[in-house]
Each structure stands twice: as structure tokens, then as C-alpha cells.
Amino acid sequence: MSLRLPYKKYPASHGYGFYYVAVLPVSIALPLANSPRSKRFEAIIDSGATRCQFQAAIGKAMGFDIESGEAEETLGINGVNRIYMHDISLYLPGGVVATRAAFSYELPVPGLLGMEGFFEHFQVIFDPVARQVGLDRIHQS
Amino acid sequence: MTSAYPSDNVNRLMDMPNQDKRLQLLRSAPMDSWIALSEDESRIVAVGATYEEVVKNSESAGFADPLLLKIPKVWMPISV
Numbered sequence: 001m002s003l004r005l006p007y008k009k010y011p012a013s014h015g016y017g018f019y020y021v022a023v024l025p026v027s028i029a030l031p032l033a034n035s036p037r038s039k040r041f042e043a044i045i046d047s048g049a050t051r052c053q054f055q056a057a058i059g060k061a062m063g064f065d066i067e068s069g070e071a072e073e074t075l076g077i078n079g080v081n082r083i084y085m086h087d088i089s090l091y092l093p094g095g096v097v098a099t100r101a102a103f104s105y106e107l108p109v110p111g112l113l114g115m116e117g118f119f120e121h122f123q124v125i126f127d128p129v130a131r132q133v134g135l136d137r138i139h140q141s
Numbered sequence: 142m143t144s145a146y147p148s149d150n151v152n153r154l155m156d157m158p159n160q161d162k163r164l165q166l167l168r169s170a171p172m173d174s175w176i177a178l179s180e181d182e183s184r185i186v187a188v189g190a191t192y193e194e195v196v197k198n199s200e201s202a203g204f205a206d207p208l209l210l211k212i213p214k215v216w217m218p219i220s221v
Contacts, residue, residue, distance in 0.1 A: 006160070008160070009160050009161070009164040009167075011167055011216035012217065013216055013217055039177075039207060039209050040206065040208050041208070041209040044219065055192065055211060057192040058192050060192075108213040109211055110210065
């Protein structure tokens with residue numbers, strides 16, 4: 001599975017400018033067989049994120065008891081955020097991944113794809129000239 | 142691992158959407174909301190205050206496979 005995805009433009013501020021973001025549509029579900037998937041949502045490919053993180057509203061709608069997850073606090077640029085850890089099924093190009101991910105009510109985007117659960121499954125090339133991200137799935141035995 | 146990413150989704154991903162049109166759509170969306178884009182990302186097909194509301198509204202509008210985005214309270218570069 002090999003993909004080349006154009007960066008997407010996001011507004012930079014009220015009506016002025018934009019910036020490029022590497023994104024991937026993904027779905028999540030409870031880690032149980034035949035669990036319904038979320039609708040596809042746009043997640044940011046974030047090499048600076050330790051793990052994948054998703055908006056708690058999506059998890060809650062898919063049946064996760066968000067607050068029952070192991071709670072942690074993370075230090076971000078905006079201060080301390082509370083996250084709740086859960087095992088999830090993450091639907092990615094090339095197949096579903098079982099991983100442990102964070103849910104946060106404060107996350108301003110639907111999702112972040114981080115090292116654990118995403119980058120460990122892909123060779124990722126950020127191409128600032130072509131303004132695209134290349135994803136090659138790594139299938140480890 | 143099982144195959145779980147429909148090939149039509151992959152093909153859709155590889156099409157370069159009209160970036161400027163999509164940018165305009167994002168700018169036109171209500172702040173602090175959820176939006177559903179059509180499969181080709183050329184228009185907003187539903188809006189909701191919550192994830193569940195935008196899912197319900199997109200299904201009511203006849204769009205089974207939209208792409209959901211969360212519109213923040215204020216647009217600015219994202220750093221978490």
C-alpha cells in the first residue's frame with residue numbers, strides 16, 4: 001500500500017492566509033469484532049505526537065466509556081491537557097491497527113496520528129516541494 | 142491485520158481536490174462546529190454542534206460516507 005497525499009490548506013486566522021497540513025482520513029472503533037466504525041474524519045499526521053489522540057466526542061459516540069480510561073495529563077503548548085487511554089481499532093490504508101490511543105475533550109481537531117499506532121506502520125516522507133506526504137505501509141511479521 | 146480501507150477511498154485520497162475551494166469552505170463553516178464534506182470534498186453537506194449531530198444530519202441528507210472535520214473556535218496554526 002503506497003499513497004501520495006497532497007497537503008491540505010487550513011485557514012491561518014480570521015479570513016487571512018493559510019497553512020499546509022498533512023492529513024489522512026481515518027476511522028476508529030471499539031477493539032471488538034464487528035464493532036461499528038466511526039465516520040471517516042480528517043486526522044493530522046503529527047510526527048511530534050508520541051501517540052495517536054482523538055476527540056473524545058468521537059470515542060464517546062462509538063461506545064467508549066471515555067472517563068473510565070486510564071487518565072493522564074500531557075504538557076502541550078497550550079498547557080496541561082487531560083487525556084484518557086483506551087485500546088482501539090484504527091482503520092488505516094492497508095488494514096486495521098490495534099493500538100492504545102488517547103482521547104481528549106480539549107483536542108481542537110478530530111485526531112492526531114502519532115508515533116505509536118501510526119508511524120510504526122508506515123514509512124512517511126514529507127515532501128515540502130511537491131507539498132505532499134508519501135505513505136508506504138510497513139507490514140511487520 | 143485485515144483489509145479495512147476501501148479501495149475507492151484510496152483512489153479518492155489520491156485525487157488533488159480543489160484546494161482553494163476547500164479552503165473557502167472551511168472559512169465559511171461556523172466556528173466551533175463539526176462539518177461533513179461530500180466525498181469529493183467540494184461542498185459542505187451537513188453541519189452540527191457535536192459529532193453525533195453532524196453524523197445524524199449528514200445521514201439525513203443522504204450522505205453515508207462524508208468526511209468529518211472539527212472547526213475550531215478560532216482558526217490558527219495547530220500545536221497540541
